[in-house]
Amino acid sequence: MPGSTNLPGIERYPNTDIVRYGEGEKVNYPLVASTIKKVNGVVRADEEQRLDGAWRRVIYLMPDGHGSDVGFRYFSDRLEKLSVKTLHSCEGRHCGPSNLWANKVFEEANLYGLDKDQFYLLGARTVDSHTEYYVLYTVRRGNKRVYAMLDQLIVDGVQERRVSPIASGFEGGLNASRKEHYWDVAVEPETGTIARQAIDKILAHLQQDSTTTILLAGSVPLDRDLKLDQQIERSQQYAQALKDRLIEENVANERLFVIGTGPLLQETATNAMPFVRVMRVQ
Numbered sequence: 001m002p003g004s005t006n007l008p009g010i011e012r013y014p015n016t017d018i019v020r021y022g023e024g025e026k027v028n029y030p031l032v033a034s035t036i037k038k039v040n041g042v043v044r045a046d047e048e049q050r051l052d053g054a055w056r057r058v059i060y061l062m063p064d065g066h067g068s069d070v071g072f073r074y075f076s077d078r079l080e081k082l083s084v085k086t087l088h089s090c091e092g093r094h095c096g097p098s099n100l101w102a103n104k105v106f107e108e109a110n111l112y113g114l115d116k117d118q119f120y121l122l123g124a125r126t127v128d129s130h131t132e133y134y135v136l137y138t139v140r141r142g143n144k145r146v147y148a149m150l151d152q153l154i155v156d157g158v159q160e161r162r163v164s165p166i167a168s169g170f171e172g173g174l175n176a177s178r179k180e181h182y183w184d185v186a187v188e189p190e191t192g193t194i195a196r197q198a199i200d201k202i203l204a205h206l207q208q209d210s211t212t213t214i215l216l217a218g219s220v221p222l223d224r225d226l227k228l229d230q231q232i233e234r235s236q237q238y239a240q241a242l243k244d245r246l247i248e249e250n251v252a253n254e255r256l257f258v259i260g261t262g263p264l265l266q267e268t269a270t271n272a273m274p275f276v277r278v279m280r281v282q
Contacts, residue, residue, distance in 0.1 A: 020059035033088035113139035236260025
């Protein structure tokens with residue numbers, strides 16, 4: 001695309017094409033740090049901050065055969081190398097409907113894709129006397145095209161970062177929101193698999209404090225064809241599978257507790273799908 005360029009310090013994924021580029025001053029730019037949803041016809045997020053600043057946007061078309069998860073890992077790794085701290089991230093249906101992200105948050109219709117194949121990250125870093133915010137969103141559309149969007153918002157002054165670090169977990173103080181002390185890890189319903197990124201996130205928090213122990217609470221959507229004890233058993237199997245994965249990564253067994261909750265936690269989830277809630281015990 002003529003006149004387009006990568007964001008400073010972030011190389012594009014090999015063989016991608018830039019299909020959209022924009023820059024300028026943004027007023028009231030939304031920094032979303034939670035699931036988005038529509039309530040009574042109004043799009044809302046429980047955790048959101050709006051700021052003014054210098055803005056850049058790059059949207060890449062990924063090469064054929066390269067998924068939204070691959071693009072997300074690539075660009076999130078580049079952000080980490082720039083010392084960008086993750087304030088919130090989500091994947092799949094736990095992000096909320098893709099059409100809301102595309103049309104209401106980003107105002108980019110081409111980013112409307114499959115809910116299960118979307119990934120989102122909000123991060124920030126302080127550079128000299130200003131704060132740089134980064135937004136990463138990758139998604140696969142129904143036509144199998146995969147897009148990756150990178151936004152940068154540079155705000156004068158060092159911000160307090162009032163956006164709550166929900167997905168980064170255990171950083172809240174005594175007066176922090178309850179949501180800051182847990183996050184949900186999506187489970188692929190058909191295979192029961194959990195994304196590598198989710199495993200890495202848990203490992204990172206356990207490494208920050210060697211005394212931390214966590215509770216893994218499995219949850220499944222309500223199934224009226226199964227007895228309650230069967231649903232609880234199934235949800236515990238998901239949690240146990242995650243525990244086994246963490247033990248394979250050399251996490252001590254005594255730091256992990258497992259429980260099955262059946263469909264109980266689904267009341268606090270945005271979408272009906274299996275997940276494991278990761279909660280700090282101490």
